[in-house]
Amino acid sequence: MKIIVNYDFTxxxxxxxxxxxxVAEGIGLGELLRMIDAKIMEAGKNKCVDTTYKTTLAGxxxxxxxxxxxxxxxxxxxxxxxxxxDNVEFVYGFCGG
Numbered sequence: 001m002k003i004i005v006n007y008d009f010t011x012x013x014x015x016x017x018x019x020x021x022x023v024a025e026g027i028g029l030g031e032l033l034r035m036i037d038a039k040i041m042e043a044g045k046n047k048c049v050d051t052t053y054k055t056t057l058a059g060x061x062x063x064x065x066x067x068x069x070x071x072x073x074x075x076x077x078x079x080x081x082x083x084x085x086d087n088v089e090f091v092y093g094f095c096g097g
Contacts, residue, residue: 001025001084003032008065008090010054014043023082029067030078032088033057056090065092 005019019039023032037055044051055063066073068089074080082088 001027001082003027003082004085004087005032005036006087006089008092010092011040011090014040014047014049014051014054025084027082028078029069029074029080029082029088030057032082033067033078065090067091 003021003023007015033056037057040055041051056065057063070087
């Protein structure tokens, strides 16, 4: 299935604005975030950019961001099962925003 990912400003320098991930049926959001983080870290390594504050997870928890799926933040976020065509967006709260 295809999941559309819209990156926040913090990730765009490494990955661009949007990406499409082909994933297995029934994948959870946490699994997708680990895939995204691997892509962020690889791009950071290739471009010599520190990715400490660009990844989505830190220690198994969200790394200062809110994740919206189709415009809403789901309960039990990391366990949330994704569906074909879901649209995932990241919002990082800097300076209280």
